[in-house]
Amino acid sequence: MLGHDHALSGALAFAAAAPLLHVSGAQLAVGTVLTAGAGVLPDLDEPGSTIARTFGFLTGAFARIVNLISGGHRKGTHSLLGTALLTAGAVAAGAWQAGAAATREHPNPWWHLIPAGLILALLFSAGFRALYIGGHHGDLFGLALAALVLYRGWDLAEVTSWHVPLLAVCVALGALAHVAGDMLTHDGCPLLYPLSRYEFGLLPEPVRITTNKLAERWVISPLLLAGLAYFVYRDVGPAVTAGHLAGP
Numbered sequence: 001m002l003g004h005d006h007a008l009s010g011a012l013a014f015a016a017a018a019p020l021l022h023v024s025g026a027q028l029a030v031g032t033v034l035t036a037g038a039g040v041l042p043d044l045d046e047p048g049s050t051i052a053r054t055f056g057f058l059t060g061a062f063a064r065i066v067n068l069i070s071g072g073h074r075k076g077t078h079s080l081l082g083t084a085l086l087t088a089g090a091v092a093a094g095a096w097q098a099g100a101a102a103t104r105e106h107p108n109p110w111w112h113l114i115p116a117g118l119i120l121a122l123l124f125s126a127g128f129r130a131l132y133i134g135g136h137h138g139d140l141f142g143l144a145l146a147a148l149v150l151y152r153g154w155d156l157a158e159v160t161s162w163h164v165p166l167l168a169v170c171v172a173l174g175a176l177a178h179v180a181g182d183m184l185t186h187d188g189c190p191l192l193y194p195l196s197r198y199e200f201g202l203l204p205e206p207v208r209i210t211t212n213k214l215a216e217r218w219v220i221s222p223l224l225l226a227g228l229a230y231f232v233y234r235d236v237g238p239a240v241t242a243g244h245l246a247g248p
């Protein structure tokens with residue numbers, strides 16, 4: 001599946017789940033873009049992928065390391081264990097950023113912001129890049145947004161009843177949407193990797209899609225875009241309408 005469809009499916013997953021998460025307008029916007037980025041995150045196991053080229057040789061080298069550790073392309077990062085580990089990484093980065101012992105008088109040292117900041121910068125920039133937003137300035141835009149979100153602590157907002165912060169919810173939803181997307185294609189995903197290499201698919205073999213062929217470009221992409229538009233309208237439409245009616 002193409003990068004922009006993975007990003008769209010991530011954004012769609014967050015917009016669809018938003019009512020369950022009780023997010024504010026800013027959190028909805030931030031979460032939708034972050035989950036678009038998380039939608040391409042599992043392909044960090046492929047040095048030639050969209051996300052691996054986000055910050056040039058830096059992310060390229062990192063992708064080579066991920067490829068080695070995860071067993072190759074479409075292996076560990078496309079499994080249930082990989083999704084759980086990516087989510088746990090986001091939870092850990094958030095916990096370090098928040099720092100249980102930190103107070104207003106004794107805040108965390110600045111380096112506690114680095115892991116969460118790197119994840120935010122990667123997801124925002126990869127999301128913009130995959131969705132062709134901002135062109136060459138998409139990365140700068142992503143970095144600026146990451147700095148703002150980090151400064152305001154928006155990524156730490158606990159948006160589920162299990163006290164999971166926004167960033168971790170985005171990573172989990174985006175990675176799951178990615179795996180589901182690849183399960184529509186001929187290759188499928190090794191959900192139980194490394195226990196089993198069996199590749200699970202969601203469609204019967206004759207109707208599975210081929211990446212970047214007509215079915216993806218003319219059926220999957222428009223459906224994802226329409227679905228995203230529908231859920232965003234459902235999430236913010238009534239508020240916008242009410243705002244207009246109650247306006248000055």
Ligand SMILES: [Zn+2]
Pocket residue numbers: 042043074078178182
């Ligand atoms: Zn993939």
